[in-house]
Amino acid sequence: MNLFSYARADDIDAALRLAQQNGARFIGGGTNLLDLMKQGVEAPMVLIDVNHLPLADISELPDGGVRIGALARNSDAAGHPLIRERYPLLTQAFVAGASPQLRNMATIGGNLMQRTRCYYFYDPAYDMCNKRQPGSGCAAKDGYNRIHAILGASDACVATNPSDMNVALAALDATVRVKGPRGERVIPIAEFHTLPGDTPQRDTTLAPGELIVAVDLPPSPYAAHAHYLKVRDRASYAFALVSVAAALEMKNGVVKSCRIALGGVAHKPWRAQHAEAILAGKPLSDAVLKDAAAAAVAGAKPLEHNGFKVALAQRAIMRAVREAGRNA
Template sequence: MTPFSYLRAADADTALQLAGVHARHPGAGHPGVEHPAAKYLGGGTNLVDLMRETIERPGTLVDVTGLSDRIAETGDANGNRGLLIGAAVRNTALAEHRLVRQRYPMLSRAIVSGASPQIRNMATVAGNILQRTRCAYFYDRAGSRCNKREPGQGCDAIDGFNRMHAILGASPACVATHPSDLCVALAALDATVHLSGADGERRLPFTELHRLPGDEPGRDTALEPGDLITAVELPALPLAANSAYRKVRDRSSYAFALVSVAAALSVENGTVTDVRLALGGVAHKPWRALTAEQALRGQPATEAAFRAAAAAELAAAQPLRDNGFKIELAQRTIVAVLGELAGHDRTGDGA
């Protein structure tokens, strides 16, 4: 492991200062963000592994576990109630929170589906959001080419063992998948990320946080250098009370998703009035299934309609040699989860 300095921040402003992030001053000739090789450290459940493998080699670690670990209700003039989740909230605490379980059950189920209890007890919300891919070629620094690790080197996963890899949104530069379960639920729930950085405080829709690889696979997110996640906000979303998360994996404990589905559904008089849907295990980022959502609104809440919407979403899939099965698996999982939320029994489509 490369030697590094360890600093501890009590709040966001201190964290930015310790990381060497300075505000831009338009017109004053300021060169912009000054960001020596510093990384923010939450639970460290991913970053420390990457440092051991010398994939990440920060000169400084800024401990940000002193940021907010509170979960608080938000509200507007119309009485709509959302939740503001501090960046340092532990995954276990979020999954077990009463309001999360009541109003956003897909989020609680997604967290419990991820990692092990010990890791969930350590991992923070912001750290989970910023974890990097678990692609074996990305981790194999000594023997594999990886454009995400070293731009321009090539991607051995494309012609290698790629059973776990992306079928949507990939590029010739990278076919890795995003590993988080939490992030799939946040994408479906229209969450917003609160940030602090050189440009001050700002907010970013969660679906715009993570990037597809394109020709810059080393850039996982839309964050600017030194940006710090301070909170995640969940909007008031009544249909989220009828939501679920299902993860299909090789074993029931401590395995990453082959395919996962986060869904919320509202049905009135047998018709889909609103829906949220996101997929995991299929793309470089949590995949918001907007095509399927559009296809479902106003349609009968039947298995046939669910199947047609799932097929429309997966029509753009481009499988690799070993992962073509994910197309059918994703479609079947979407239909099963939507059927569960619509109250279908196992022998019929509920029509």
Template sequence: MTPFGYRRAQSIDEALRLGLTPGAHFLGGGTNLIDLAKGGVVQPMLLIDVSRLPLADVTATADGGARIGAMARNSDVANHPLIRTRYPLLSQALLAGASPQLRNMATVGGNLLQRTRCPYFYDTGFEHCNKRAPGSGCGAVGGINRNHAILGASAACIATHPSDMCVALAALRAQVHVRGPRGERAIAMADFHRLPGDTPQRDTTLAAGELILGVDLPPDGFAGHAHYLKVRDRASYAFALVSVAAALDVRGGVIRDAALALGGVAHKPWRRPEAEARLVGHEPSDAAFGEAADLLLQGARPASQNGFKLTLARRAIVRALQTAGAQA
């Protein structure tokens, strides 16, 4: 492990100032970053501890939505009364991730910044990983790729984003609030994570030195009509082969609005608004759910070992929508 400096930021302004140091990384719960540093995947020169900053609250907003601070622990958010009652999709997704011990440590901001669990990225013994060493190639393309992407991948990278929380936030159309050297801005969840293209080493659209302050949820949380379905190789402490965040607003037997996103299939949470729009105005039915699934999976290109994900994802989408529809 490369030697590094450590500073505990006493304020957001101090954190931002320290964040301009070459090789600096913000440290929250450390459940991902410390593993990466231990393995030599990343080599921080300075860790800036932001875990004590006043960014851990979960509060209702004036417009009827909610603000979740970046330093809020995953377990606290999942069990917060406001989230459990008004945003059950997010609560379910958080509780499906990791283990209780990790959820007690992990922060919302850190969850947004999780790196892929692709073995070619995590193990520096593998020479070819464009995400870790740009220009070196992608070992997964011709290697072991059962868990890899079927949507939005490129010749440079077929890794998947590992977060459960982010899939729910994408479906709920959340916004991420950040502050950096150029001031504060809001980033739609749909735009926060990047597809790999030719620069897979860049996971997000964050600019250099920007610090995540929190996440805003819109007023409509699809309370009571939501389901997060995670399909994995074992019942707990495993990343998704496919996950689905599905929610419906059903009134008078007709779908008025829908929220739908996939995890485990792309470099970012996968959402297509046209798939949600296909459901609006229809009665909840397997036929309508199947059409939405086909739209969401349009353009899928499985790798050599993960063709099963296409069938698995379609069935999971329909099942999640059925469950949400039955609640409605």
């Protein structure tokens, strides 16, 4: 691990001032950043500890939505009555992530900032990684790419977003509130994470020095019919090969509206909007589910070792939507 300096911020303005230093990074739970530092992947010059900022509250918004402070722990958010009752999809996603010990440390803001998952990115012994060294190439494209992306990838990067929480937030149309040198702004979750394109070193649209302060969830009609399905190599403490966040609004056995997001298949949570359009206004028949699942992976470009993800994603979508339709 490289040498770095440490500073503790006691209020948001102090954190933003400290962030103007060259090579500064915020640290909350630290369950991802510290690992990357130990492995030599990340080398911040200054760590700004924001754990003591007043950003851990979970509260109801005037419109009936909910605001989750960026420093709320994943385990606290998962068990909070407002989340369990109004957004059970998010509670399920939290519980599916990592281990109880990590969920007790991980923060909402830190979860949003997890770096994308790739063997070659996490091991500096491999020189070819456009995320670590832009322009060096992508070792995963011709290497062992079983866990990598089938949707939205580019020649520069085929890594995937590892978060379960992010997939549920995408399905729930969350927004991310941030503060920075130019003030406060709100970023729709669909615009927060990026596809790799020609700049795979960027995972989010955060500007330098910006701090996540909260995540806002809009009022949701999906509490009664929601299901998060995570398909992985072992029952716990494993990243998703494919995950599905399915949220339905049902009326007389017909889908009035729905939201579907996929994890483990792209550089960002992947909204399956074509599948949503097929399901809307229809009963959950096998034929409709099959058509929706096929639409969700249209345009998929599997690699040598992850072609199985195309069929797996379709089966996972059908199962998750069926389960969501049964829940009440």
